[in-house]
Amino acid sequence: MIANMVQDNLSKALRIFPVTRFDGIRFETTEVPLAREVALRIIYNRDQVMTVACVGNHLDELAVGFLRSEGFLRSFLDIESLTVREDEATVEVLTVDHRRVKTGMGRDCGTLFSSGARGIGSENKREEEYLGSLSMRLDPKKILHWMEELVGRSVLHNASHGTHCSALVDRNGILICREDIGRHNTIDMIGGYALLHDMDCSDKILMTTGRISSEMVNKIRHLGIPILVSRSAPTTEAIRILEEVGITLVAYVRGGKMNIYTHKDRVILGL
The missing domain is CATH 3.40.140.10 (Cytidine Deaminase, domain 2)
Incomplete structure (x- = not known):
């Protein structure tokens, strides 16, 4: 089953693309697998907060994780509903408090490209300490x-x-x-x-x-x-x-x- 899941993720995330290759001596025409790029729309309580460039796998995790890192979510209990539309590359999250995005952030916050990160939720973050186990040890x-x-x-x-x-x-x-x-x-x-x-x-x-x-x-x-x-x-x-x-x-x-x-x-x- 795990092998089937890996193969499914591969088939969704890769595309075969024709290229001309030079090997130091001659040119040749061949095909190579390339990572797909899609634009994921993340909608939070009916406001589009970001568009994220990604390969298109695990869209629910990516959207929820992004909202978590930006301070919009802290627990799975915050989520009332989670809707994934893979054909539209859209994830919509509705929270139990229906809290709207603060002024200046909603409707079209921009695009987050794969090479960078941008914090958009600073006004929505609730500051707290996130310290892991002090007794954790590793060889x-x-x-x-x-x-x-x-x-x-x-x-x-x-x-x-x-x-x-x-x-x-x-x-x-x-x-x-x-x-x-x-x-x-x-x-x-x-x-x-x-x-x-x-x-x-x-x-x-x-x-x-x-x-x-x-x-x-x-x-x-x-x-x-x-x-x-x-x-x-x-x-x-x-x-x-x-x-x-x-x-x-x-x-x-x-x-x-x-x-x-x-x-x-x-x-x-x-x-």
Whole structure:
């Protein structure tokens, strides 16, 4: 069944495209798989709050996760109804309080492209602390193993070389993986999945292939995850925020090595 789901996601997210290839000696005509790009419309209490560029998989998770990271949703109990129209690439969320988007944000807030993130819900956010478990500990050898597994399970990237992948992990291994053309989207999908399944993330690890920037951190910190692991390098601002909010950052995980940038006490050899 899992294999069928993976194949279904592949068929929806990839398109075959003709190209002319130069191999250093000659030109040839061939076909390559490319990641699809669709524009997801997110509607919150009848206001369109954003259009997000994505591959078109897991639209419910992406929309809910985006609304969660922007402060519009905090719990699955906030949701009265969730309507997904895949043929229109539209997700409509109605909340129990029917709270409308604040002035200046509704009806056409803009487009969120796959290469970036933009916070639109600052006036709607309710500030609170999102600290994960202080007792969480992890063996670095497990990190290396799980990162290798994550790269191997990045089926869209392995086919198209045009996507990012993120995973939610517990002490026993990878729980779910999500891929998209936008690294921010993969984080929102994880957040949406967790919210829709009423999942406590305070004892979970988030792993990603994408670069860790301040925008990524601002999405991740609201999940309550104590440990963040990336295959890529972070930015200085991301490190500053993660140090401040108490999240362990392990990054540049590749070639059997890794760098621990913040709160290194959670990473202990021999556990």
